[in-house]
Amino acid sequence: MSASLDALLCVQTTVLWLALLAPSLLGLWAWRFPPQRMLPVLLAGLPLPLATLWLLHRVSVGGEFEGAWSPGGLLLHWRLDGLAGLLLLLTQLLLLASATYAVGHRRATTLAECAFAGFWPLLGGLAAALGLIWVAADLLILYAALELMGLCAVGMMLLPGKGEALVAGMRYLLYALVGSLAWLLGVALLLGSSGRLDLAGLAATTEPGPVTGIAMALLATGLLLKAAIFPLHGWLAPVHASAWPSVSALHGALVVKASFFILMQLWQRLMPEAVAAAWLLGLLGSLAVLWGGLQAWRASDLKQMVAWSTVGQLGYLMLAFPLLAGTSVAVATLAWQATWLQLAGHALAKAAMFMAAGNLVLSAGESRLTGLAGASRRLPLPLMTFGIAAVTLMGLPPSAGFTAKWLLLQAAILAGQWLWVAVLMAGTLLAAAYVFRVLRCAFVETAPCHEVRPLPAGMDLMALLLALGALGLGLGAEWPLALLREGGRP
């Protein structure tokens, strides 16, 4: 009996590591032989989410499983719980969509051959880094994965190689490096005070105190800088301006979330009762919501608008801190579910939106909002996709954003923290303001008719699928949330 269980565990572990590492191998392969068609990419990537689904199924049946890996005297811990599995699934789906989209993008326009080839190993590296971050239970793995992710992301952002992209990429590079140093400083303090690097051990041995407080402050600051939380978001919007849509999609959807994920993991383990600091984080989140929404509203460029909306939407996630710190179990449960649902919904929707925006810009050859006039007639499908994705961003039903907002509101009301209710309202209205600014431009009928460049259908389809996924997650939230309820919260 136990032997078969052990065997099963072994299989699970193997599958997990295969799922984690296969993307980088595929990326290397594709570097050598850049794919020319969408379908092979899709087929090659498809086993990954299927494997993850199977793992999730196992997790839901048998609970989370963990392990350690010891190269050269180090003991590196990892574990797969419901949350990590779901994020892994999300990552793989988005990577798949992004890869497929990139192939379409390559076919629709003339991209530099070497830049396109360079995209693939970076994508593989990013995939591996993200997967490692989700399953890591050890600060060292987290550090390595975080750095890998950051460098891959910078590299992908730099692929277009244009002037503005270079400046923005340089800024991103500098801040990402400095942010991880701040993080490393915090880790150093933690390591110095407790002498351990695995999360479970840290949680067990660390006591709340000034050192932990300062360490967490340094660590959090570094992560906030990487997660582009107000007021440390300055690098985010410019970097998206000239990036490829497939890269922007991944970045806005996952890369910034990874830092948030790490922060949440550490915060929940090491100082779950720090109410005041949690409120500061919540306030920063609120300001992010307002500032991001405002900037997105006033943006005159479509991609800038989408990028700024990321800043705003990330703010919602930060509201989890005050709602989780020192509140009742019911509130905390609600806020916990809301946060991850919001993360997933936003990831899908934001990726869809970047792709749809990319399609609009590519087809119309114009990235200013006013250039979209009449797009509803000329480019109905990308616009529709944009609209569906926007539904999630605005938090209107039946989208994941809506369900998440419902949970968040419920948590805030139950906890009596009315400030967040006001923030949610303001954020929603701002989101509506910037989204409908785009749609409004698209409905203008009097504009002169430009030439429209046809795009491969797969590009539109990918974006649409992601947007519909975000929509469907709203009403189909029970399954992931059940997984979240069962485990994952430290």
Next chain:
Amino acid sequence: MSGALIILATLGTSLFTAVMIFLLPERAFRARTGLNLGAALVKLGLVAWMVWGLSRGREYTLAFPVLEGLAFVLRTDSLGIMFAGLSSLLWLFTTVYAIGYLEDSPNRKRFFGFFSLCVASTLGISLAGNLFTLLVFYELLTLSTYPLVVHRGTAKALAAGKVYLRFTLPAGLVLMIGMVALHALAGDIRFGQQEILAELAPGRRPLLVGIFWVLIVGFGVKAALVPLHGWLPRAMVAPAPVSALLHAVAVVKAGAFGIVRLVYDIYGVELSAELGLLHGLVAVASVTILYGSLRALAQQELKPRLAYSTVSQVSYIVLGIGLFGPLGTIAALSHLLHQGLMKSTLFFCAGNYAEELGIHRIDELDGAGRRMPLTSLAFSVGALGMIGVPPVVGFLSKWYLGTGAIQADMPWVIVVLLASSLLNAAYFLPILGRLWFRPGPDHGVGEWPAERRPVRLETLAWLLVPAVATALFSLMAGVLAGMPFSPLEWTTRVVNTEYLP
């Protein structure tokens, strides 16, 4: 057929149509028309099936959990199916009308796609089994009507769309907050479980009152209660079928229907009366009725006048809700249907005048009765119904409102009704006078602003038939009010079986 399946099929008919229309190319006129009409007929049939089943005591439910302790519920009860019936019937007519109205105009694909989506949302609202589900479709309705309002893409239309969103989106948000608060207070309340709130601790009562008014503000924007009505007259720039749909079934009614659900199915009418909520509702409704009528009187164009008339008329529903007693309830529920029939008639006719003769202002209507007798006849039926002249259904609504007011011991409401009727007469009778008794271009005086090429009938059959049909329905629903399955009879049955205080 199982219960869940038939509900899904009914809802899916419109959704499927919407998707198919988006997939079809713009020039596939025939296929689109066939799809539209076919789906409308199928849906009407399905709803009729459910009405029949419901009258024989069958239940149709579709439910699945969305969150812990919160379910997505679609369910037929007699009230919901009533609204569903109205929306499917009027969808058919409006579709027919829209096909004729948008002949040769651009963007028909987009129009019909969102149109179907809009109807699907309305159906969802009517079949929703709890507030969460209602909210889902309520917001979906907001989204799907926006493209219809800005359909023309002119600066005016876009401005109207902006105003529309400025009113409806915050309202949806307020609504959501109220619902979440209610959910946090009492959990998931299915429609019809009035006892949950009634049995709440007395200390929670002030909170309940607060939540009630928050929700009323949320619903009140769509129901165009003064001072939340500002979007409605602006939304008149939309094409006539959209106006008909907005005013008769979809948006405005969704708000009113929400208030009906809130008072009767969530709070329960006794609790509402106990908390003193109904008096507030009656006061708001009275102000709206009079204000809307006064503003209608001041309008010089046909559609804005009709729009303000809607502001006034929809509040009759709210007024009826506020009248504690079975008669008031009957008035509220039946007016939900009656107003839909009459108002869509009026908007169809207004659209016909605009389309056929280019008439937008009231003073251009002189003598139009001779040029377009059937349209004008339909318009007269609608207008007389609005005034409350029998045998058009409007009279029945007024009758039940008035007697309900006496029953609820609020005789002063009759003064409001009377004043409103007089004002209605004051702004509708001059129009009728111009239509029938003034010499116009057809008598050799002046000429029409923009007459279209003459056709065999007074205008396209696509445009004429829906107007006449809805007029006939509003006439028949009045004359045959005592027949089984007439709106009045059905509401009486609903009230007697479910909402007897």
Next chain:
Amino acid sequence: MSLSGELFPASLLVILAVACLLDRHLVRACLAFIAFALLMALAWWRLDAPWLALVEAVLGALLTGMALFHGLGRLGGQSSLPSRDRERRPRRQVMARWPAALVWLALAGAAVWGVTGNGELAASAEVSRRPLLAAGLAIMALGLWAFAHHLHLLRRLLAFNVLGSGVFLLLAGLAGPVVEVQGLILVGLVVALVGSVLGAALLRRLYALDGRVTLGDGPKSIR
């Protein structure tokens, strides 16, 4: 190893860092950095981490130095950057950066003091790490200040590298040269190298494209 024996290399490290960060002559600053990195390698070696010392020498001193010189245009022979940094922050902005770095220093210092003070570092091996800790703190604060203050991208890269070294020193000083620390520092070194290479390459591209050596956040080029 005695305390006084540690004091001298520690202060030398600080002095080199200061020279590297404050010198407006870029070539000199890069040379100072290479010296600094070599001294770091020495420090690792003395901490019983020979592998780390090797890696530091190769990655930190050799490769990073090459990358920096490439960024300056002194390797590869194409158009080279001007060897002096002429970018200046306005006085008001300068005033804000000193206190910030000092507060940061105080914060980190308090935390370090908390760790070492509580742990009752009786062992001489740990006492001897104290100068290292102090040097690490100073270098880190200096690096952070320089990163915030400088506009020239090369100097910012230098500042980032110095900052990183400071953090590594702190790491080693706080937890000792255990295998976890070595792992962290190893990863950090690789990252720093990749970052420097990337940054230097970018700098060259930027300069080649439109002759700029800053991010454009400075007062001169507000868009």
Next chain:
Amino acid sequence: MSDALFALALPTALLWPLVLMLRVSLTVARTERGQPRALLDGLWCTAPLPALALALGSDEGALALDWWLLGGRWMLDGTRGPLLAFTALLWLLAGGYARGYLAGEQARAVAGDGAAEVRLTRFALLWPLTLSGNLLLLVAEDIASFYLGFAVMTFAAYGLVVHAETRDARTGGRAYLVMAVLGEGLILAGLLWGAGSAGTTMLDGLREGMLEAPGGAWMGLLLWLGFGVKAGVVGLHFWLPLAHPVAPTPASAVLSGVMIKAGLVGWLSTLPLGEPTAGETFVWLGRAMLVAGLAAAIGAALYGVCQRHPKVVLAYSSVSQMGMATALVAMGLVAPTLWPTLSAAVVLFAAHHGLTKGALFLGVGIGKHPPRLPTWLLWTLLALPALSLTGALASGLAAKWAVKAVLYDGGYPTMVTGLSLAAVGTTALMARTLWCQWQGKGQAREEGLEPLMSPMPLAWLATLLAALTLPWWLGGELMVRGWPPLDELSGLLWPLALGLVGAVTAWSVARRRPLRLTWRLPPGDLWWPLVRSGQRLRTRAQGSLDRLGSAQGAWVAWWVARERDAIRALDGMTRGEGWLRRHAAVLMMGLAVGLALLNVFAPA
């Protein structure tokens, strides 16, 4: 008549006019525009025939229709039967008259006059519609049908009033419509209040409920005033002299003859007359009605004699006569015990007045287009209904006696005196009418004579005959008191004598020194000041509505301006982004310090 037959006959009677109306519209739709077509043919005239047959052939009967409106109940009884009979008869005869009256119009229409064609079509459509409304209200026992009939009749008759499309016709039409809507509103309010408190949809239930309801008398007041608009209660009467004369003569005849009785029917159906249990408040209502009725009866006579147009004078006479009827109905509240006998007298009076007034109105047309009759015969025939109306002979005498006898017996001599005074006024009015007609005869003669056997004279003669012989063919049960004994005649006839003397005196005075009163006393008395104040009010209301609109506009504009300011401010704020970007490193340090301070010093 058997129940089954009744169940068939009653709907037929109501539907037949509608069928004819449909036929007219089909005819219009079928024939090309400008083609000759005879809309007012013989079949069209038969619209009221089934109703007449029903009224004469059946005394009692009831029909319940559950599917109809709020549940229908139509019935005929001792009161409704005679009312239906004379109503249908007058409609029939006036319809026949209309064929002749509108022959000229028809000829013009055939000749291609578009306007005449439109007018004619409209008349042909609305005449049967008005008729069916009138019939329905007579047979309806449920409130909804009654109100439906009343409303249909009222609104359809508007088209008859404005038929001529002259300026006067428009004025009359507007007065008619405004007052009609007001009346409908009052009626609806009264009905809703009454029915709501009684919880009924039937008229008898309404009457009973009103007795018990706390505000019963107020409901009564609303209903009295509401129906009073139609019946010309003093103060609400002024539309009558404006609207009745401008309508085509046959329409005037039915307006003044039968439609005005709808108000009376309304009172009879809704007020709790003859109920001894009615409270004191109802008695006070009765007294108010009584005073108003007598005031109308006498005042209208005084005002009416100063008018110049015969139809206007006749309209005022209608007001006066309806005043008498009001007073009689009021007795049902003041002295409930008298009502059983008095009600028959009221119905008789109504029938008498209806037919006689019809004959008089038709006679005005005859005076303008005289048939080939000797002058003396013509004028005698014209004078006969006038005399009848004063109560000197035939139906007038019978009605007068019926009323007087009951009142004497009940002990209300003052009331009788009042009525007699009104009769003096009536005499003067009749004299004035004839005098006005006489003055216009010369012109009429020049236009040529009508053949005697044409529809107009025949219809007129038939009406005359029907009016004069009313007591014999309809009297039956209504003539409770039979004919007056000879010694009572002097008591009945002195008002006539007095009126004649007064009229002759006034005529002789006026011949020498013509009175210019008529210029100062325009028809429609109260209407004109009301219009003036109404216009003032309207300007003011329009002003305040405009102000409301502009205030709203200003409010919106203010908000738009604030919005623009706000957006400008926000745009300014977005430039803060540059600052944030420049100081990102410092901000990072500050944030770390802030978080650390909170972590270290904030209470856990």
